[in-house]
Amino acid sequence: QLQFRGPSATRGYFHNPEANRRLLKGEWLDSGDLAYMAGGDLYLTGRAKDIIIKAGRNIYPQEVEQAVSEVPGVRKGCVALFGSRDPETGTERIVLLAETREQDPEARERLRRQIEAVANDLLGMPLDDLVLAPPQTVPKTSSGKIRRAASRELYEQGMPSQGRRQVWLQFLRLALSALLPQMRRLGRSVAEFTYAGYAWLLFTLFAVPVWSLVVALPSIKARWWVMGRSARLLSRLLGIDVRVDGIERLPRDRQLVLTANHASYLDGILLVATLPIRFVFIAKVELQRQLIPRLFLTRVGCEFVERNDARQGLADSRRITERVKRGENLLFFPEGTFDRMPGLLPFRMGAFMVAAEAGVPVVPVAIQGTRSLLRAESWMPRRGEVLISVAEPVMPVSSEWSAVVELRDRVRQAILRRPGEPDASE
Incomplete structure (x- = not known):
């Protein structure tokens, strides 16, 4: 199954x-x-x-239905084979329901014998009951699939004869079957746009006072208090159900490097809301060139790194390593970016070089669900669930290049083992 x-x-x-x-x-x-x-x-x-169990055998209805549909006089695709429990014996009876337009008694009897012969050849046993029904009797889904369970219910209720529906009733049913899915889609779209408008209203109401307080407050502790409380309140008001697994694995007695997969703009907000430690964000240098993000991120202690210049990147790495040695924790998104499609991208080496040089553990963090809440290249927030899984810390062996590469691979595998993101590097 x-x-x-x-x-x-x-x-x-x-x-x-x-x-x-x-x-x-x-x-x-x-x-x-x-x-x-x-x-x-x-x-x-x-x-x-749909499996019928008879005399210890599993019988699959599709082959019999297809063969009976080919019998002249039977309506193609309007045959249902199903099992019906016999209330007297408690065993399952094999019943075949077939639609036909034949009205002549002799022709119907010939048709009955033909169907029974075909079914007997395929099943290796006779049918317990054969019902020849008028058109439009066999229940189907909107896509034309046979509803065998509904056919069994009809049979067990005594097979009320539907006959041919009146033309106006058929048109009405067709119109309703086309209209109802459209109405459901419209309802979902209205609900999605309403929630998106509500979410952006909340973002706006939070952004201005939080940004102002973080920029104005004199101490880093106070700024982080504002960020943490605001992030937790915002996630609750947005209806985001955030669960954290493995929080006890975070070392509290030493510095560490957090490495998390990156799936959405919401990742950083939810990590601030849920993790009980303060950390330094490592962000791309492009954000430093924008006034509003630069002021905010600088006040919360963010470090900006160059991703495309190897020499500058090496200098950034040394500067960040010194911050770890001074007693600060770091948060890296080692993919360096995120994409609309699911998948864990290849990891850059910066986080692992810093951890190896400083001799501190790397803690893998797997974030599941944020991509569905707010995808890249989309401005339509959605309600949903998020699971943040903290894995066991991985200790660097040495600062040799081969050891750093091995450290990166071990951390990446630890994140991949958590549910959520497939491997996008293959």
């Missing part, structure tokens, strides 16, 4: 514990599909609930 999980998976059915019991399997969701893997590709074979 096919099970799946991911940031966009549902949390379950609303007020339906029985359905949730069938759906939720720990961290995984049961799709209800049967599938197999071949050559790295996933192939779906059908729905688990």
Whole structure:
């Protein structure tokens, strides 16, 4: 059976514990599909609930339905094979429901014998019941798939004859089937735009006073207090459910280098809101050339680094290493940027060179969910959940280049092992 999980998976059915019991399997969701893997590709074979168990055999309905659809007189794609429990014996009966336009009793009897012969050849056993029904009887989804469970319910309720619907009723049903999805999409769009407007209103209301206080307050401790309280309040007002796993793994008795995957503009805000330590942001030098970000980031102790000039980058690395040796913690986003599509990008070496030179541990931090809240190149915030996972600290062995490369690879693997981001370097 096919099970799946991911940031966009549902949390379950609303007020339906029985359905949730069938759906939720720990961290995984049961799709209800049967599938197999071949050559790295996933192939779906059908729905688990459609399997008929008879005399210890698993019977798959698709092959029989397709063969019966080819019998002259049977409407193509309007055949359903399903199991129905016999209340007297408690066993499952094999029932075939087929649509036909035939009205003549003799023609219907010939058709019945043909269908029974085809089904018997494929099943190796006779049908327990065969129902010839008028057109529009077999229930289908909006995409034309046979609804076998609904067919079974119809059969067990005594097969109320639908016959041919009146033309005006068919047109009405068609119009409604086209209109309802449009209305649902419109409702979702209105809700998304409403939430985005609310989120940007909050961002604006927070940005001005927080920026002003951080720039004006005399001590770094007071500035961080304002940032932390504001970040926590903002995340609550936005309805973002932030969970932190492994916070006890953060060393409290020594300096450290935090390395986190970068998925959204919200990453830094949520790390400030959740991590119980103060740290120095390492940011790209381009932000130093913009007045408003430069004033704010400088006041919170941020270090700006050059990513494209090797000589200047080496000087930046030495300066940052001295800050660690003076007792400060650092936060790097070693990917250097983030992208709209999911995936952990290759890591730059700066964070690991600094940790090796200073002899301090590197703490991998995996952030899951922020990309869905606010993607790159998008200004449409969305509500959602975020999981911040703190892994075990990784201690550098030496400052030799090969050891630093190994340190980088170990940290990257620690982040990849957490759920969320696939490897985008392959």
